[in-house]
Amino acid sequence: MTGFAARIRRATMVEHREAETRTFITRLASGTVPIAGFAQLTAQYLHIYRVLEQAAERWRDDDVAGPFADPALARVPALEADLAQLYGPGWESEIAQLDATRRYTDHLREHCSTSRPHFIAHHYVRYLGDLSGGQMIGRTLSGVYGLEQAGTMFYRFEAIPDARAYKTGYRERLDALPFSEAELETAVAEAQLAFRLNGGIFHEMGLIFPEDRTPAAA
Numbered sequence: 001m002t003g004f005a006a007r008i009r010r011a012t013m014v015e016h017r018e019a020e021t022r023t024f025i026t027r028l029a030s031g032t033v034p035i036a037g038f039a040q041l042t043a044q045y046l047h048i049y050r051v052l053e054q055a056a057e058r059w060r061d062d063d064v065a066g067p068f069a070d071p072a073l074a075r076v077p078a079l080e081a082d083l084a085q086l087y088g089p090g091w092e093s094e095i096a097q098l099d100a101t102r103r104y105t106d107h108l109r110e111h112c113s114t115s116r117p118h119f120i121a122h123h124y125v126r127y128l129g130d131l132s133g134g135q136m137i138g139r140t141l142s143g144v145y146g147l148e149q150a151g152t153m154f155y156r157f158e159a160i161p162d163a164r165a166y167k168t169g170y171r172e173r174l175d176a177l178p179f180s181e182a183e184l185e186t187a188v189a190e191a192q193l194a195f196r197l198n199g200g201i202f203h204e205m206g207l208i209f210p211e212d213r214t215p216a217a218a
């Protein structure tokens with residue numbers, strides 16, 4: 001693979017490894033974070049996807065960015081349903097943004113509706129991640145927290161039955177981008193930043209829900 005899809009993947013491998021091995025995420029996937037932590041992470045995602053999907057709406061008819069703004073990816077309705085399940089009917093008043101989330105959404109709001117490379121880079125990090133490791137995490141979480149579909153709808157793409165095929169098409173679209181070298185570089189740098197912004201949320205979540213270091217009884 002030599003196209004832009006391979007380049008952006010290679011350029012974010014270190015950041016991916018860092019995100020993947022963040023303590024909060026590994027603990028979440030192994031079920032040692034209380035369900036309140038899972039609920040709070042879901043709330044943070046709602047803030048992020050509201051901004052990302054507003055930007056997608058803006059690019060829908062654009063020749064270059066439009067093909068990425070696929071309604072089949074939409075996560076906001078699933079996140080709202082999950083939050084209603086996790087918090088109950090008053091969920092809207094329970095979903096304050098963490099500082100790290102505010103930094104992420106401020107950045108998205110500032111750049112993603114006006115710059116194609118920014119939009120595509122942030123889109124890539126979230127949605128291709130959700131269609132990759134996110135699929136495994138979703139299955140694990142359902143088991144760990146005893147949730148059926150309700151509560152983990154975010155991890156299920158009902159309009160995308162074959163995630164692997166979808167990702168192949170997505171990478172073809174990345175390869176076909178008519179970007180200048182400067183725009184490609186902007187997209188790579190933004191994708192790296194997107195990973196760090198996600199890492200910031202895991203870090204803050206880890207402070208709120210610290211690891212229980214109580215030694216096991218002898």
Ligand code: HEM
Pocket residue numbers: 005008009016019020021025026029124125126128129130132133134136137167195198
């Ligand atoms: C426990 C945590 C994670 C695991 C186990 C995991 C696992 C994986 C795996 C196995 C792939 C490769 C899938 C494939 O080649 O089809 C992948 C790809 C990807 N992941 Fe993760 N991931 C995790 C966390 C994250 C996070 C936190 C993000 C970003 C917020 C992320 C973003 C991505 C992206 C963008 C890709 C696509 C790379 C590409 O092919 O261009 N991942 N992940």
